Amino acid sequence: MGFFTDTSVCIGCKACEVACKEWNEVPSTGLDLLGQSFDNTGGLGADSWRHVAFVEQRVPVADEVATVDLGMPSVGMPEQPAGDGDTAVRWLMSSDVCKHCTHAACLDVCPTGSLFRTEFGTVVVQEDICNGCGYCVPACPYGVIERRETDGRAFKCTLCYDRLGDGLEPACAKACPTDSIQFGELDELRDRADRRLAAVRGEGATGARLYGRDPGDGVGGAGAFFLLLDEPEVYGLPPDPVVTTRDLPAMWKHAAAAAVSVAAGIALAFTRRRR
Ligand code: SF4
Numbered sequence: 001m002g003f004f005t006d007t008s009v010c011i012g013c014k015a016c017e018v019a020c021k022e023w024n025e026v027p028s029t030g031l032d033l034l035g036q037s038f039d040n041t042g043g044l045g046a047d048s049w050r051h052v053a054f055v056e057q058r059v060p061v062a063d064e065v066a067t068v069d070l071g072m073p074s075v076g077m078p079e080q081p082a083g084d085g086d087t088a089v090r091w092l093m094s095s096d097v098c099k100h101c102t103h104a105a106c107l108d109v110c111p112t113g114s115l116f117r118t119e120f121g122t123v124v125v126q127e128d129i130c131n132g133c134g135y136c137v138p139a140c141p142y143g144v145i146e147r148r149e150t151d152g153r154a155f156k157c158t159l160c161y162d163r164l165g166d167g168l169e170p171a172c173a174k175a176c177p178t179d180s181i182q183f184g185e186l187d188e189l190r191d192r193a194d195r196r197l198a199a200v201r202g203e204g205a206t207g208a209r210l211y212g213r214d215p216g217d218g219v220g221g222a223g224a225f226f227l228l229l230d231e232p233e234v235y236g237l238p239p240d241p242v243v244t245t246r247d248l249p250a251m252w253k254h255a256a257a258a259a260v261s262v263a264a265g266i267a268l269a270f271t272r273r274r275r
């Protein structure tokens with residue numbers, strides 16, 4: 001099970017951020033005025049398990065993507081900065097979340113088993129087992145998981161593990177008014193994403209792409225993947241994520257080989273001395 005987030009229909013309402021905090025009792029961090037458009041969360045972290053990014057872009061008029069009629073009450077477009085005739089301003093909004101990686105480095109390095117793979121294929125932290133060592137923090141290639149300053153333990157999206165157990169969809173997907181966040185079986189979501197990508201490109205969004213959809217995407221395929229309208233970097237996502245623990249088996253092999261050589265050398269030295 002996982003998420004498909006179609007950023008082309010995100011309206012930046014932040015219902016997902018609020019629903020996540022409310023359901024999971026994630027502490028408030030207050031209202032931060034960051035000077036980054038309407039983004040007042042800044043990024044994912046221990047107290048922000050969903051983060052809605054607002055990217056303001058000046059693009060050539062020809063590249064401006066047609067708006068999608070969502071059939072919702074409207075008060076019109078917000079005031080736009082004056083263009084120079086050849087360019088227009090567009091807003092990209094995207095609700096980011098833990099990717100629930102198929103090969104999750106956070107889980108590989110956790111020494112207590114606090115991070116585990118659930119029966120739904122998602123990656124969850126058990127807060128009562130986390131010892132706050134923080135190994136998972138640098139292991140995550142997306143900068144998702146973080147230790148909470150007030151108690152030192154690590155927190156991130158659980159894909160609402162408790163709700164899934166009761167047959168409910170995650171709170172963010174339930175609250176999203178435009179179905180930008182869709183929850184379901186990954187194979188079905190991938191088919192839906194392929195069809196949506198073709199439709200969006202057909203409407204003129206030539207820069208549209210899927211991010212994290214394929215098993216070759218660096219982490220074996222993400223359990224939370226995205227339809228983006230521009231390069232991943234524009235949204236603050238790494239273009240080529242890798243499983244940070246991918247070289248560990250080879251490193252252990254080299255270390256073991258080195259240890260065996262040293263032991264053999266010492267044994268040989270002792271044998272010669274006796275003679
Ligand atoms: S995105 Fe980071 S925290 Fe989430 S499963 Fe992957 S490695 Fe772990």
Ligand code: SF4
Nearest residue numbers: 010011013014016176
């Ligand atoms: S609830 Fe849906 S539309 Fe609103 S910010 Fe989140 S993803 Fe975007």
